[in-house]
Amino acid sequence: MPVWIRPTLVQAVCVVAVALVAGFGLRFALTGSDGNGVGASTPGVSPTVVAATALAGRTIVLDPGHNGGNSRAATAISRPVPAGGFDKECDTVGAETDGGYPEHAFTFDLAQRAAVILRSRGARVVLTRPDDDGVGPCVDERARIGxxxxxxxxxxxxxxxxxxxxxGFHVIAPALSPDRTNAAILASSSRLAGTLRSAFGHTTGQPLADYLGKEGMTIRSDLGGLNLSRVPKVFLECGNMRNRTDAAEIIDPAWRARAASGLADGVTAFLLAEGAPSAVPR
Incomplete structure (x- = not known):
């Protein structure tokens, strides 16, 4: 391993990022992971080693699933909207734990926590909904925001x-949509999915899902949010709310803090590997 003498902060960030992404990429290409969602020896990016300007010029959209008002608006959320070659319901109520903790509250809390970390690294972060008591937005609007x-x-x-x-948790990456309009984002979204999977698993200790997908990954063409996206996008299913062990973690604020770090670390590593932005986002 080479010895670096008195590196600058920027150099340190670059070294950490390159090593992180290289480790993620190799494991993803060869085996997908160590089988537990955790890189064998590659740590996630920590807020203490990422410069405050590392993500300057980047816009990141966090899309917390569902919404607190959906259960009171059955007609509105069941109306069909375009979903990439077919129509699909606007939105759904979402899942909940056996104890009644709803998915919409979990996703909004996690999005807010992750946004704080990403903004501390210089990113502009946009949430697809501003609160947890509204309705929607519909899946086509969520894609349009990004x-x-x-x-x-x-x-x-x-x-x-x-x-x-x-x-366990899994990441959903887009397949080619039925209308074949999302082809340009398939490769970059796959890279985002692999990097996010490794970082999230490492930081949370959460195992890869053992009840669907392969090595914590699924590839789908039936999700309007992925079919309609024209920028790199994935779904992160952070755990199974119906499983007692996963649910105990999901309701724990300390675990949600780790989950936010894992999400932010995965996105950070992906963006640093992709290189500088071609233009300042509008």
């Missing part, structure tokens, strides 16, 4: 409502 922001990355935040015996 597109209109010229986002460098978009993460749609969720928690699954899977079988009670199933544990």
């Amino acid at each position: 597109n209109d922001a010229a986002a460098a990355a978009v993460v749609s935040i969720h928690a699954d409502g899977g079988p009670a015996q199933g544990r």
